[in-house]
Amino acid sequence: MKRIIIFASGSGTNAENIIKYFQERKNVEVTHVFSNNLRAKVLKRAHDLKVKALHFDKESFYDSNDVLNILKDAKPDIIVLAGFLWIFPKKIIDVFTNKVINIHPALLPKYGGKGMYGNHVHEAVVRNKEKETGITIHYVNEHYDEGGIIFQAKTPVEEDFCAEDVAKAIHQLEYKHFPVVIEELLFSEEDK
Helix, strand or coil: CEEEEEEECCCCHHHHHHHHHHHCCCCEEEEEEEECCCCCHHHHHHHHCCCEEEECCHHHHHHCCHHHHHHHHHCCCEEEECCCCCCCCHHHHHHCCCCEEEEECCCCCCCCCCCCCHHHHHHHHHHCCCCEEEEEEEECCCCCCCCCEEEEEEEECCCCCCHHHHHHHHHHHHHHHHHHHHHHHHHHHHHC
16 A cells, blocks of 8 residues: 655645545555644645644754654655645655655746745746746755656646636646656556
C-alpha cells in the first residue's frame, strides 16, 4: 500500500480532490493531512473524508523534530504540498529526498518565489497581459518554487480575463493533472 501525506494551508480543494481520487484505488491511501492553519477548511475536509487531520505550529515544524518524527512514523511514499504556504524545512527534505512535491499555479520559473501564491499569481498574470499560464508540479527544495520541474500544463489567458477567470482555469488544470502525476510518481519506480 502506497502512502500519501498532504500539507495544505487553506480551503483544501486540491487536497479533497486528491483524497477522493485515491479512495477509488486499492493500492494507495492518503493517510494524513497536515495544516499550519488551525482554521483551514482543509482540516474539516480531511476529517469528513475519514483522513487523519493534524494541525502544527512553527515550533513543531522548524525548531523541534515533532512533525519530522510523525512523518517518519507514518512512512509516506510521497509528501504532497497542495496550497501549503510555508517554506519546507531542509531537515524534512533531507529525510524524504525526492519524495516531497508541490503544485504552483503558474508556469515556473515565471511568477514563483516568496509571496507568489494563489490570487497574487493570477493578478500578476493578468497585469502583465500574459497570453498563457498554467500549473507546475515540482520537487521541493529549501527555496520557494525552485525544485526540479516534474510536469507543466498550459491554459490560454483570454484578453478579457480577470484574476478570477485565470483562477478557474488553473483549478481545472490542477484537478485534472495533480492526482494523475502523483500516481505516476508513486508507481514509476516499479516500472524501472
